[in-house]
Amino acid sequence: MIAFRYRHFAKIALVFALLSPLLGCKRHALRFEDVIERNTIAMGGQPAIEAVKSIEVDLHIVDPGFEVDGTYRAMRPGKMRIDVKANEKHVFTEAFDGQGWQWKGEGNQEAASSKATAALYHGVEYPGKLFGLHEMKQRGHQIEVVGRENVDGINHYVVRLTLKDGYTTSLYVDPNSWLITRRRDVRPLHVDVDPTPTTIELRNSDFREIAGVKFPFATTETDLKTGKVIESTTVKSIKVNPPIDPTIFEKL
Numbered sequence: 001m002i003a004f005r006y007r008h009f010a011k012i013a014l015v016f017a018l019l020s021p022l023l024g025c026k027r028h029a030l031r032f033e034d035v036i037e038r039n040t041i042a043m044g045g046q047p048a049i050e051a052v053k054s055i056e057v058d059l060h061i062v063d064p065g066f067e068v069d070g071t072y073r074a075m076r077p078g079k080m081r082i083d084v085k086a087n088e089k090h091v092f093t094e095a096f097d098g099q100g101w102q103w104k105g106e107g108n109q110e111a112a113s114s115k116a117t118a119a120l121y122h123g124v125e126y127p128g129k130l131f132g133l134h135e136m137k138q139r140g141h142q143i144e145v146v147g148r149e150n151v152d153g154i155n156h157y158v159v160r161l162t163l164k165d166g167y168t169t170s171l172y173v174d175p176n177s178w179l180i181t182r183r184r185d186v187r188p189l190h191v192d193v194d195p196t197p198t199t200i201e202l203r204n205s206d207f208r209e210i211a212g213v214k215f216p217f218a219t220t221e222t223d224l225k226t227g228k229v230i231e232s233t234t235v236k237s238i239k240v241n242p243p244i245d246p247t248i249f250e251k252l
Contacts, residue, residue, distance in 0.1 A: 030145075039133050039178050041178070048211070052076075054240075055129060059072060060236060070085070078130070080096050081094070097251075115195065122169075125141070126169070126183070127171070128204070140164040143160070151172065154176065158170055170185065177207075183201070184201045185199075185200060200222065200224070201224050202219055203220050205217075210238045218233070
């Protein structure tokens with residue numbers, strides 16, 4: 001009886017030994033290319049993403065102490081502009097067309113600081129507005145999957161994106177949806193208001209399909225050092241490929 005049990009368990013052990021490489025491959029981290037491909041498919045697929053030539057986003061922004069509405073416009077190959085209203089009054093504009101500029105509610109437009117210009121450039125280049133994650137390399141940026149990180153019970157794939165100006169951010173891909181649901185970087189929230197850098201986590205949620213592509217309709221930005229939410233944005237509408245006069249991005 002003992003010999004039978006030994007042979008029985010030995011056979012089970014042998015089966016597991018033979019199957020372990022096959023079973024183990026499911027537990028191993030995916031290749032870099034697999035993570036990018038799955039995210040691209042989840043977002044709507046390469047043709048749909050690359051068909052986005054311009055966007056117009058109406059949004060509501062809440063910061064500590066004030067709330068405003070904004071209209072964000074962006075166009076390939078990488079131009080953007082946001083017009084901000086408070087109580088229906090146009091109070092602020094900033095834009096990037098290779099150079100950054102601002103209008104502060106009165107007077108003439110003026111050149112943005114170098115740090116503000118960089119922040120505008122980073123914002124339009126990140127995947128999720130005009131461009132897909134699969135387009136980052138061809139746009140001159142560096143990208144690599146650096147590992148896994150468990151956040152709130154989800155073992156995300158962490159993608160390090162280094163933009164061609166050297167700025168680095170971490171994108172968190174949720175393996176349940178294959179969407180980028182978090183981004184972490186060290187930066188000021190509004191560089192011209194308070195230049196003090198902190199570690200900020202941006203969380204994307206409420207993804208909806210527009211013109212075949214997934215866009216987040218809600219974001220929050222949290223200071224990870226304090227745990228305080230420092231900005232939240234709710235998207236009211238998104239238009240894909242609306243007619244946009246490219247001169248609106250230019251400084252007069």
